[in-house]
Amino acid sequence: MGAVRGQGVVVTGAGGGIGAALARGFAARGARVVVNDLDDARIGPLAREIGGTAVAGDASGIVDAARDALDGVIDVYCANAGLASPGDAFAEEEVWAAAWDVNVMAHVRAARALLPDWLERGGGRFVSTASAAGLLTMIGAAPYSVTKHGAVAFAEWLSLTYRHRGLKVHAICPQGVRTDMLTAAGSAGELVLAPSAIEPEAVADALFEAIDEDRFLVLPHPEVAGYYQSRAGDPDRWLGNMNQLQRTWEANGG
Numbered sequence: 272m273g274a275v276r277g278q279g280v281v282v283t284g285a286g287g288g289i290g291a292a293l294a295r296g297f298a299a300r301g302a303r304v305v306v307n308d309l310d311d312a313r314i315g316p317l318a319r320e321i322g323g324t325a326v327a328g329d330a331s332g333i334v335d336a337a338r339d340a341l342d343g344v345i346d347v348y349c350a351n352a353g354l355a356s357p358g359d360a361f362a363e364e365e366v367w368a369a370a371w372d373v374n375v376m377a378h379v380r381a382a383r384a385l386l387p388d389w390l391e392r393g394g395g396r397f398v399s400t401a402s403a404a405g406l407l408t409m410i411g412a413a414p415y416s417v418t419k420h421g422a423v424a425f426a427e428w429l430s431l432t433y434r435h436r437g438l439k440v441h442a443i444c445p446q447g448v449r450t451d452m453l454t455a456a457g458s459a460g461e462l463v464l465a466p467s468a469i470e471p472e473a474v475a476d477a478l479f480e481a482i483d484e485d486r487f488l489v490l491p492h493p494e495v496a497g498y499y500q501s502r503a504g505d506p507d508r509w510l511g512n513m514n515q516l517q518r519t520w521e522a523n524g525g
């Protein structure tokens with residue numbers, strides 16, 4: 272609980288959903304919070320509510336402005352902004368590029384801007400809102416699954432490279448969460464995600480538990496640990512089961 276008191280925290284994509292819940296959670300624990308989203312109208316009221324600062328703009332390029340707003344030091348960076356990007360292998364190049372840009376490269380660009388200061392100070396915390404789709408792969412969502420796997424891999428790489436230099440990394444991998452994104456996930460989301468969907472606040476609670484326990488993987492749906500194990504233990508069986516789900520989805524109209 273005391274781990275983040277007084278710290279300077281940035282949350283991207285905080286205009287609603289999980290990002291807003293993370294921002295409120297950090298503020299309630301005594302952190303000083305910068306909230307980011309593309310549009311000022313989405314974050315201004317939240318910043319006022321939590322006594323934080325709004326920095327509007329693309330999550331790929333806000334580290335300097337956020338650092339200024341936090342008197343020069345960012346302790347925690349939550350790379351949370353994301354794009355749902357449903358679609359299959361035939362999705363337009365632009366869909367693949369947009370998913371790659373927000374779901375992966377925004378994390379890479381932020382880390383590049385944060386690491387020199389963190390390595391010099393011997394500490395920092397990077398929180399990646401990835402997805403269970405980054406561990407398991409989601410039906411009907413190729414660009415999303417591929418880029419979320421990329422987000423998990425980048426978070427793992429950051430952790431294994433810099434943990435001895437004080438960097439803490441957490442990868443949040445929820446299944447369905449009741450936000451605008453779940454609504455936009457369409458019929459595949461309704462079939463796979465909606466039945467076990469949780470509130471954004473439960474995702475924030477799971478992160479704070481992981482911070483207290485100094486744990487990398489944050490699984491707000493605990494059952495994901497078992498799915499992840501069965502995928503690793505018998506990939507073909509797991510793929511067969513996922514294909515059953517695909518066929519059910521197709522039979523329901525896709």
Ligand SMILES: NC(=O)c1ccc[n+]([C@@H]2O[C@H](COP(=O)([O-])OP(=O)(O)OC[C@H]3O[C@@H](n4cnc5c(N)ncnc54)[C@H](O)[C@@H]3O)[C@@H](O)[C@H]2O)c1
Binds near residue numbers: 402
């Ligand atoms: N809702 C779910 O079921 C679910 C499940 C697993 C993971 N996630 C992940 O959680 C994160 C938050 O999503 P959410 O569910 O709260 O949905 P959301 O749509 O409410 O929030 C995403 C926010 O990111 C913002 N955003 C998009 N591109 C941006 C950019 N380039 N710069 C700044 N902001 C940008 C959007 O404006 C939006 O406010 C995403 O990374 C998403 O992939 C969501």
